[in-house]
Amino acid sequence: MNGKIIKDALILFLITVIAGLGLGAVYGITKVPIEKANYNIQQNAYRTVFPDAASFEDMDGFDSAKATEAAAAAGYADDTIENCVVAVDASGAELGYVISVTDPNSYGGDVTLSIGVTDDGTLNGYSITTINDTAGLGMKAKEDSFSSQFAGKQVESFEVTKTGATSDNQIDAISGATITSSAVTSAVNAGLAYYRTLAQ
Structure with a gap:
């Protein structure tokens, strides 16, 4: 009886080890392609919001925690x-900044986007890199019909309206997707708030 228990335990142990090795091998195989895909997605977002840029360089001394604190101090504590x-x-001349922001309050959870802001404070626009919203509703945040409302604006912050935009800082909400409209707008505003700390 004891021998059978030991045998079964050894078999279970071997299965666990083999499964673990298999998962490790799969992770090792897929890690590089996933990292490359994520890098390409990010670079495409950068080029979307700064098409005139020749390259994008890491900002010296960037600290995500401190940058997030700056956004929170401006009223964007969730971002x-x-x-x-x-x-x-x-020529190597600075054109502006690309700031990537995540807001957790989209209808489908996190929405991550990159905004491009020129050195004079003009918002070139945004490009979404992560969103899990409903097709035909929240996913419209990726379409020009919504995103174009932000482009070329020089405002301190944007606000969402459901009654029709009447000023540069107002954004018409996506019909049936006000929650996502607000999350995207909050992410843009958080990025602008952080930009202002860089421009000081």
């Missing part, structure tokens, strides 16, 4: 400033 890079032209 996380993930990253900030400097957009430069072919």
Whole structure:
């Protein structure tokens, strides 16, 4: 009886070890392609919001925690400033910043986007890198019909309206997706708030 228990335990142990090794091998195989895909998604977002840039350079001394604190101090406590890079032209001259932000309050959870802000404070626009919303509703936040409302504006912050925008800082909500509209707008505003600390 004891021998059978020991045998079964050894078999179970071997199965666990083999399964663990298999999972480790799969992770090792997929890790690099996933990292490359994520890098490409991010670079595409950068180029979308700064098409004139020749390259994007890491900002010296960037600290996500401190950047997020700056956004929180401006009233955007739910948003996380993930990253900030400097957009430069072919001569190496600075054009502005690309700031990546996550807001957790979209209808489908987190929405992550990158905004491009020129050195004079003009918002080029945003590009969403992560969103899990309903097709035909919240996913419209990725479409020009919504995102174009932000582009070319020089405002301190935006606000969402359901009654029709009447000023540069007002954004028409996506019909049936006010929650996502607000989350995207909050992420943009958090990025702008952080930008102002860089421009001081």
